Amino acid sequence: MRLKFKGFVGPVASLGVISLVMVLALFAPAISKNIKADMNAVQNPVDYSALNSELFPETGFKTKIILGDVVPKLVESGAIDFEKFKQIYESRGGLTNEQTKLLTQSSAEPLTITPENANFLLNVFWALGIANKNPVLDEMAKYDSVGNLASTGGWTLSKNDSMNYFNKLGLIKLTAEQQAIFEEVAKTTYRPCCDNPTAFPDCNHGAALLTLLELGASQNLTKSELYQLALQANTLWFPQNYLSTAVLLKSNGVDYWGNAQEIVSGKYSSYSGWAANVYKPLQELNLLPKTTGGGSCGV
Numbered sequence: 001m002r003l004k005f006k007g008f009v010g011p012v013a014s015l016g017v018i019s020l021v022m023v024l025a026l027f028a029p030a031i032s033k034n035i036k037a038d039m040n041a042v043q044n045p046v047d048y049s050a051l052n053s054e055l056f057p058e059t060g061f062k063t064k065i066i067l068g069d070v071v072p073k074l075v076e077s078g079a080i081d082f083e084k085f086k087q088i089y090e091s092r093g094g095l096t097n098e099q100t101k102l103l104t105q106s107s108a109e110p111l112t113i114t115p116e117n118a119n120f121l122l123n124v125f126w127a128l129g130i131a132n133k134n135p136v137l138d139e140m141a142k143y144d145s146v147g148n149l150a151s152t153g154g155w156t157l158s159k160n161d162s163m164n165y166f167n168k169l170g171l172i173k174l175t176a177e178q179q180a181i182f183e184e185v186a187k188t189t190y191r192p193c194c195d196n197p198t199a200f201p202d203c204n205h206g207a208a209l210l211t212l213l214e215l216g217a218s219q220n221l222t223k224s225e226l227y228q229l230a231l232q233a234n235t236l237w238f239p240q241n242y243l244s245t246a247v248l249l250k251s252n253g254v255d256y257w258g259n260a261q262e263i264v265s266g267k268y269s270s271y272s273g274w275a276a277n278v279y280k281p282l283q284e285l286n287l288l289p290k291t292t293g294g295g296s297c298g299v
Contacts, residue, residue: 059114081159089120126208
């Protein structure tokens with residue numbers, strides 16, 4: 001079972017396909033309709049309310065990350081056009097005071113990622129992930145069609161063409177030691193919408209996770225803490241996938257939060273790994289859960 005839009009599975013996609021995906025993604029979940037239909041059809045008699053609360057707490061996950069003035073500088077650069085961003089959110093009830101503040105003011109408070117703000121942060125960190133200069137993007141730039149990826153060609157909320165900002169801004173700076181830790185984690189973490197590691201951020205989720213790992217590494221989070229951060233973000237961005245993973249692991253007596261590095265690895269968090277090692281066995285056991293929410297692969 002595979003996603004319809006191969007631009008999110010392979011490393012390169014045409015801009016024409018991305019444009020179509022961007023339109024559909026406004027209305028479609030991150031997982032394929034076929035997989036979602038299967039999940040909705042299989043009803044689990046077990047009450048997973050406690051597990052839902054554990055994975056998606058209303059108060060969210062308080063991180064050690066301090067954003068400082070990174071996001072306002074991103075807006076000042078034009079990588080995020082505040083008016084375009086504001087217009088997109090008008091159809092979603094408008095930007096909240098907290099969201100406006102994050103975009104326009106420096107913050108000294110630790111970042112908290114919640115089910116409520118996860119998709120907003122996904123969009124903000126998407127722009128930062130493709131705009132901040134880093135050796136990881138130097139490697140990515142070697143692909144001839146880098147501008148046609150979903151993460152680059154799909155970002156439409158900048159003042160000018162998104163590639164004018166790609167790998168240009170020195171907003172998050174890492175020491176050599178921090179860069180080494182960051183790259184190790186980025187190369188070994190995945191997200192279930194494709195088969196590429198975070199080190200090749202070909203979609204919005206990849207770019208956003210790249211940002212979180214860069215921010216964390218630049219503020220001296222350990223590898224263990226970075227893997228935990230990746231799992232927290234992915235859990236909120238892909239609730240259906242990770243609720244299913246948690247059901248499988250807990251049915252086998254494995255602690256979810258205690259095994260972050262393994263869960264965000266290709267075995268459980270790449271598209272093919274999740275399908276083979278989570279979806280298939282749960283389907284066979286008739287244990288597929290159902291939840292809602294999550295962020296699409298579009299703005």
